[in-house]
Amino acid sequence: MRDLPRSTERSPYATTVKLPGLFSLLTAVVTVGLIVSCWGFIFAESQGKSPLISGETSERARLIFGQLFGSETWSFTGSRVREIARLVADTLAMSAIAAAMAAISVFVLLPVAARTNTEGSSRFIRIPLYLAARGLFIFTRAVPELLWALVVVFVLSPGIFAGGVALAIHNFGVIGRLGADTVEDAEQAPLVALRSSGASEAQSYLSGVVPLIARQLLTFMFYRWEVIIRTTAVVGFVAASGIGYQLRVDMNLFRYPEVGQLLIAYVLIVWAVDLTSTLVRRAFK
Amino acid sequence: MPKRIGVGFGLNTRLAWVVLFALLLFGSLLFVDWRHIPNKNAGSGFGTLLTAFLAPDLSIENLQRVTSAVWITVSYAVTSLFLAALIGLPLGVIASGVVIGRSKPLLPLAIATRAWLGLTRSVHELIWALIFVAVVGLSPVAGIAAIALPYSGIIGRIFAERLQDVPDPLIVSVGTAGANGVQSLLLVRIPSVLPDTISYLFYRLECAIRTASVLSFVGLGGIGFQVHIAMSDLKFDTVATLFYSLLLLILIVDLMSRTVRSRILS
Numbered sequence: 001m002r003d004l005p006r007s008t009e010r011s012p013y014a015t016t017v018k019l020p021g022l023f024s025l026l027t028a029v030v031t032v033g034l035i036v037s038c039w040g041f042i043f044a045e046s047q048g049k050s051p052l053i054s055g056e057t058s059e060r061a062r063l064i065f066g067q068l069f070g071s072e073t074w075s076f077t078g079s080r081v082r083e084i085a086r087l088v089a090d091t092l093a094m095s096a097i098a099a100a101m102a103a104i105s106v107f108v109l110l111p112v113a114a115r116t117n118t119e120g121s122s123r124f125i126r127i128p129l130y131l132a133a134r135g136l137f138i139f140t141r142a143v144p145e146l147l148w149a150l151v152v153v154f155v156l157s158p159g160i161f162a163g164g165v166a167l168a169i170h171n172f173g174v175i176g177r178l179g180a181d182t183v184e185d186a187e188q189a190p191l192v193a194l195r196s197s198g199a200s201e202a203q204s205y206l207s208g209v210v211p212l213i214a215r216q217l218l219t220f221m222f223y224r225w226e227v228i229i230r231t232t233a234v235v236g237f238v239a240a241s242g243i244g245y246q247l248r249v250d251m252n253l254f255r256y257p258e259v260g261q262l263l264i265a266y267v268l269i270v271w272a273v274d275l276t277s278t279l280v281r282r283a284f285k
Numbered sequence: 286m287p288k289r290i291g292v293g294f295g296l297n298t299r300l301a302w303v304v305l306f307a308l309l310l311f312g313s314l315l316f317v318d319w320r321h322i323p324n325k326n327a328g329s330g331f332g333t334l335l336t337a338f339l340a341p342d343l344s345i346e347n348l349q350r351v352t353s354a355v356w357i358t359v360s361y362a363v364t365s366l367f368l369a370a371l372i373g374l375p376l377g378v379i380a381s382g383v384v385i386g387r388s389k390p391l392l393p394l395a396i397a398t399r400a401w402l403g404l405t406r407s408v409h410e411l412i413w414a415l416i417f418v419a420v421v422g423l424s425p426v427a428g429i430a431a432i433a434l435p436y437s438g439i440i441g442r443i444f445a446e447r448l449q450d451v452p453d454p455l456i457v458s459v460g461t462a463g464a465n466g467v468q469s470l471l472l473v474r475i476p477s478v479l480p481d482t483i484s485y486l487f488y489r490l491e492c493a494i495r496t497a498s499v500l501s502f503v504g505l506g507g508i509g510f511q512v513h514i515a516m517s518d519l520k521f522d523t524v525a526t527l528f529y530s531l532l533l534l535i536l537i538v539d540l541m542s543r544t545v546r547s548r549i550l551s
Binding site for chain 1: 298302303306310312314317319322323324326327330331334357359360361363364367404407408409411412415416419420421422423424425426427429430496498499502508509512513516524528532534535536545
């Protein structure tokens with residue numbers, strides 16, 4: 001029998017089926033184990049408590065939703081509209097302050113946060129600064145806005161500004177990471193050209209990097225603004241202002257028609273910000 | 286296929302947006318009550334906080350408390366993300382409309398699903414949690430449902446977008462080979478979006494851990510609950526430990542995401 005010449009080229013349609021290796025097996029075992037033990041813990045914790053779906057809860061859900069979006073919700077007075085408009089304005093103000101503060105502070109820190117920026121300076125200054133900036137981004141990102149808010153209101157009076165600072169701290173980490181990654185992945189040619197033609201480090205940063213990141217940071221800021229506006233409402237729990245605060249107060253007093261009105265206003269501003277942000281990001285593409 | 290021509294945005298449009306946002310920002314600053322911004326603690330407060338974060342409480346007793354809080358938070362996060370993926374991924378397939386192709390009768394279903402996904406994700410998890418706790422009472426399942434609902438909305442939307450963005454040549458090539466919508470979904474679309482989807486689910490796990498840590502605001506346990514207690518006892522070094530535990534969790538998720546992704550892609 002004659003040996004057939006083996007084809008070294010693989011058909012582009014052939015899919016490679018790999019046998020599960022030790023790594024895949026381990027990943028699968030750990031994943032399944034984690035999910036099962038977490039569910040086990042949750043089941044144990046919810047013993048003796050009301051289940052999610054039962055006759056009782058569906059009856060209560062019907063009652064609550066009936067009041068949330070019932071006839072009383074839709075019969076509001078002019079003064080109530082002004083009251084809600086004020087809360088909406090406070091919420092929008094908090095979110096805008098937060099988005100701007102986060103973007104501006106990233107802009108200030110970005111020169112040291114990207115590996116590619118400061119090739120001229122000494123390694124002993126550059127690397128610790130880089131690590132410190134990246135570390136700060138990860139840490140501020142890891143802690144959610146509401147927990148930052150608890151710390152912030154220890155030194156700042158509760159209000160729009162304190163809420164804005166708490167939102168800005170977390171989003172500083174998110175935008176910072178996105179921004180630094182963008183600068184590192186960006187085209188290096190302009191920077192190299194500027195450096196080799198004798199521009200100082202500061203000059204080449206200003207003309208080689210800033211035009212790029214200014215636009216990117218604006219895009220990121222508007223993208224985060226969509227997320228921030230959603231969260232602003234709950235940061236109001238701690239910052240004692242805006243829609244979120246009033247929502248929690250009315251919820252605790254079982255004033256469901258009022259809660260329903262606030263929920264409608266909340267969803268409307270979330271959609272308005274989403275739309276604005278999409279338009280702006282398209283304009284800056 | 287004709288390429289959609291976008292609306293031309295010139296420099297003027299961009300400038301207009303920047304000016305508009307700047308105006309909004311200045312308007313916002315007018316809403317701030319500037320009188321008492323730094324409160325009476327502020328003088329010594331910054332120093333106290335900074336010292337605490339430089340020297341977190343690492344005593345055995347505190348670490349035990351932190352570990353059990355971390356476990357509660359991780360359990361809430363993992364279970365709610367599992368549920369969200371279980372609901373969100375199939376809804377994403379329906380919302381993408383890739384299976385139904387040109388069959389008109391099913392189009393309203395895709396649109397309705399898209400609207401549902403949009404509505405659930407517009408409302409923040411904690412506001413859902415307020416509603417769920419009002420309906421169900423103070424039970425872990427209320428918290429899990431509150432996270433899973435908006436997360437299924439965002440996972441569904443992202444999955445739908447990814448499925449739609451699979452390059453046409455791939456779809457056409459299996460289409461001419463006789464594959465129907467379901468076959469091209471299973472053989473082409475899902476495998477080609479799998480690595481990105483898995484990365485995205487890890488990112489969502491990171492978000493779920495953060496959200497689960499603040500379920501204390503509706504009365505459930507976990508990291509946030511311990512932060513509340515430590516803040517009211519003015520034990521800032523304990524707060525620091527709890528914050529660092531979140532940092533550790535996020536680093537672990539990041540590492541897992543990178544490892545799994547590089548394994549899938551290689």
